[in-house]
Amino acid sequence: MHNDIKRVLLSEEELESIITRLAGELDRDYAGRDGRLVLLCILKGSVVFMGELMKKITVPVEIDFMKVSSYGAGTTTTGNIHIALDINRKDIECCDIVIVEDIIDSGRTLSHLSKYLTLKGARSVKTCTLLDKPSRREVDFEADYVGCNIPDEFVVGYGLDYDERYRALPYVGILKPEVYM
Ligand code: PRP
Secondary structure (H helix, E strand, O other), X not given: OOOOEEEXXXXXXXXXXXXXXXXXXXXXXXXXXXXXXXXXXXXOOOHHHHHHHHHHOOOOOEEEEEEEEEOOOOOOOOOOEEEEEOOOOOOHHHXXXXXXXXXXXXXXXXXXXXXXXXXXXXXXXXXXEEEEOHHHOOOOOOOOEEEEEOOOOOEEEOOEOEOOEOOOOOOEEEEOHHHHO
């Protein structure tokens, strides 16, 4: 285990099992539909989850990317969402979009993005998150597919960072407070 990690919250085996279940739920819900199923990865934190999830889904799937950032650095997010990289498809009205996120905290990012993509004309918009911190919610939002509810701890790894570090850890771990305090 990395020296800055206090405890492993989700091991590689646990993550694999969670993602297998989520892929099964998506297969079940999207089998036999006419539209184009698009997994929309929200950079950067979702990249590891996205890569594993898309390998396990058996229905035909396409991928796309957006980068969204909340203003304000540090350990908190603000209500201001900035789209740094937008989805750019001419056929969006044929797309059943599943937004793929690593974590929901305040809920502002996914709440905003869901409305944005619906307004842009997507055929349908659903959300899939690996991790959810329901105790941190600031807006009324629930994802359609949730890997695991977690407590309000500072988690890194499996795509999640602190100051751009730890994204490559193969597990989700709780960061030692002395690293960020
Ligand atoms: C994280 C995460 C979500 C968002 C969740 O992204 O990936 O996009 O914050 O927070 P919310 O529910 O309070 O809106 P971050 O801004 O840290 O960017 P990153 O994925 O590039 O690390």
